[in-house]
Amino acid sequence: MQPSIIYEDGNVLILNKPAGLMVHPDGKSAEPTLADWIAERYPTLAEVGEAQLDAHGEPLLRPGLVHRLDRETSGVIAVAKTQEAFEHLKEQFKNRLVEKVYCALVYGAVQIRRGEEGSINAPIGRSRVSGRWTAVRPGEKTREALTEYRLRERFRDYTVLTVIPRTGRTHQIRVHLKSIGHAVVCDKVYAPKLFCPVAGLSRLGLHAEALSFTLPSGKWKSFSVPLPGDLAGALEALRNL
Numbered sequence: 001m002q003p004s005i006i007y008e009d010g011n012v013l014i015l016n017k018p019a020g021l022m023v024h025p026d027g028k029s030a031e032p033t034l035a036d037w038i039a040e041r042y043p044t045l046a047e048v049g050e051a052q053l054d055a056h057g058e059p060l061l062r063p064g065l066v067h068r069l070d071r072e073t074s075g076v077i078a079v080a081k082t083q084e085a086f087e088h089l090k091e092q093f094k095n096r097l098v099e100k101v102y103c104a105l106v107y108g109a110v111q112i113r114r115g116e117e118g119s120i121n122a123p124i125g126r127s128r129v130s131g132r133w134t135a136v137r138p139g140e141k142t143r144e145a146l147t148e149y150r151l152r153e154r155f156r157d158y159t160v161l162t163v164i165p166r167t168g169r170t171h172q173i174r175v176h177l178k179s180i181g182h183a184v185v186c187d188k189v190y191a192p193k194l195f196c197p198v199a200g201l202s203r204l205g206l207h208a209e210a211l212s213f214t215l216p217s218g219k220w221k222s223f224s225v226p227l228p229g230d231l232a233g234a235l236e237a238l239r240n241l
Contacts, residue, residue: 003015117150124169149163
């Protein structure tokens with residue numbers, strides 16, 4: 001699994017990450033990661049970013065990585081090539097100035113009309129029972145989270161949504177969509193008992209379709225990638241049922 005470069009200048013590198021590729025090592029597996037790919041091709045980026053530790057207290061390899069995508073999520077991810085660019089992007093993510101657009105294939109027929117916009121405004125925190133992230137009532141150990149979504153295509157048992165997370169919490173889209181009864185298909189963490197594979201798709205039905213932010217030059221720029229073959233194929237199969 002190899003990422004592809006969709007844009008590059010002296011400050012940033014924009015990649016299309018394939019599903020199944022971890023962004024950075026998790027301290028549990030020795031499998032190749034996106035961070036390894038970046039470090040091999042751009043060795044100077046090892047000095048870009050901020051120091052973090054893994055679960056074992058070992059330094060975490062995150063060359064220029066400002067944000068992340070879940071392992072099974074495909075799509076656009078940004079990498080800073082200089083420390084100045086890293087701080088510039090980090091500030092935009094922190095202040096919610098970056099627009100992220102996802103395509104999500106979910107279970108069930110979401111009852112929303114075309115052209116309407118739905119929103120999920122529910123804090124996210126750790127479940128005391130499972131330890132997983134969950135949408136919960138406001139409390140001391142939760143963080144606000146807002147997700148907006150629009151109808152893209154609807155089938156009898158599934159729906160395709162355009163999803164825009166306005167905050168950047170861990171697993172936010174997956175947790176929020178499950179909270180309204182429409183989990184992302186093949187989500188083995190938040191919907192392990194639901195039917196999978198779906199129309200030939202056996203991985204998480206989530207794709208980071210577009211990412212927009214202000215470059216260090218001051219120019220607002222949008223980057224987008226088409227649906228990968230496995231997800232596009234699943235949608236075509238559902239249309240033909």
